[in-house]
Amino acid sequence: MTTKDTDFAIEGHGDISVGVHGAGASGDGSASATRITPGNALRPEDIALEISRGQVKPSEDVAEFALRIGDDGLILAQRLGHWISRAPELEEDIALGNIALDQLGHARSFLTYAGAAWGKSEDDLAYFRREHEFRSAHLFEQPNGDFAVTIARQFIVSFYQYELYTKLMESTDATLAAISAKAVKEVDYHRDHSAQWVLRLAGGTEESRERIIQGFKLVWPYVDELFEDDELTTRLAEASVAVQPSSLRAEFDRLTGEIMAEAELEIPGVPQSLGGGRRGKHSEFLGYILAEMQVLAREHPGASW
């Protein structure tokens, strides 16, 4: 166990023995959505189990909020998954695949939890909602582009998610806190991966520098949307369930600014897009993403896989 793991262990729940029983494919009850135990990572199945036992149920507001961040992860995983078998190096097939898997894992947990408010499963939410019912921000649906665009998008996402999940660990909602505590450790690696690549591409060849500059230009218009407050986040912040997205901005700017400065890159002076993803207003891209993701599940409604 690393020191970092212990940072997130909640006092009194350091029962490592549960890991031994945790190998089953479905929830086994030895893990808890509201505690973090080393060696037994929180899984969506565990949350589903607690829901089915009536042990957890999010409020309408919490569910709406979980839906937002769950959709972010799901749509990004769908994008990143496309890289597997197409990356510039085998090591990157693995790395991007890993990031996609982490994002999907977080999405599954958040969607499972959100669904409990409406009697829906993670799959009901992923496969049987339409475009305007998705709550992801526009950044997550942006096309992969070349490797530089993907890295620029991931760089913004990772630094944003790191700040968000760090704050959510202190949420008064125990399930949001637990999911975030697991996610933040993974997102920390995503930050490192994308920051390393920003430095390499910016300081590599003339071509790679041109491409990362262009990559940032393409994705930067979608940064402001991530930090927009609205009525939901205001209510949740007042209840200490979440924080206002705007409160994450300073630290995001500082940390991304350090890497950008080291890479000798300018923050692109591009106009910010209006966004609207949190209200179900999306770009043209989402329809295609959903068409592909949902096609099989919708051919067989009610089927189990």
Added chain:
Amino acid sequence: MASQNLQSVPAELSPEEQEREAAGQAYFDRIISEDSRIEPRDWMPAAYRKTLLRQISQHAHSEIIGMQPEANWITRAPSLKRKSILMAKVQDEAGHGLYLYSAAETLGQSRDQMMEDLIAGKARYSSIFNYPTISWADMGAIGWLVDGAAICNQVPLCRASYGPYGRAMVRICKEESFHQRQGFEILLELANGTPAQKQMAQDAVNRWYAPSLMMFGPPDDDSPNSKQSMAWNIKRFSNDELRSRFVGMMVEQVRVLGLTLPDKDVRFNEETKKWEHGPLDWNEFKEVLAGRGPCNSQRVERRREAHENGAWVREAAVAYARKQAQKEHAA
């Protein structure tokens, strides 16, 4: 020993070199006869090195090309749990490719060179990956049949006489058994699902059955390299022996699935105590091997495209590393 027949000592060797060669050969022969392991720095016959390099690089290429038919369903997986498992599986295959390329590199060929050969169409990979994955059930059939056949082939390779290969196979086999189980589970779920799902599962088993049997390679009387590989303790069992074992396993498991194998001639021969199967279309096998399968050019093209599109990224990484090293040197 058979290996010595393939070793002709070039005439221009000095007496000292000839002596070293002879001592090396004696050492090699002893290691093989003791069923022990050859390591990268040990002397080995040129033909042994060449055979291993061919086999390990083909195996690595198969892992890498084999990612494609399954990656084909990542974005369309019908549940988030299945999507997650499939992603992890395809990612494992990239990892297997990496171990195997590393094992092959210990024999003196660079990964770059092997990748070039693959893209240039000079290198082979398992023919089965030239068939298309046209339904979700193919993810189940590939896991159950294709990975199942791979396990039958690969478990004995954990004892291969070349150390790095054997050790790579130990880790790969562990992950492959997980892959086979998840494939079986996909089919089980489909077979117990709606009639359309069950039909989907049966259709996939029908299409992947014969190609998976052919993964063991040509019949023993038409497999020229097998004998030498067995003498070198690389290969432990003949193609037909492994194929028969595999059929026996599948016969048992298909019952649990509630599906059928598309082979009315499967039977247990009481005399030989071996499982037998119906005739296989070796002509089709050779056609696919020769590049005339449904997806041959598509698979190599995807690899070429990924490799070439990524060239600027690899160049950037090298250039950046060089600059950093210079900076450190100057400091």
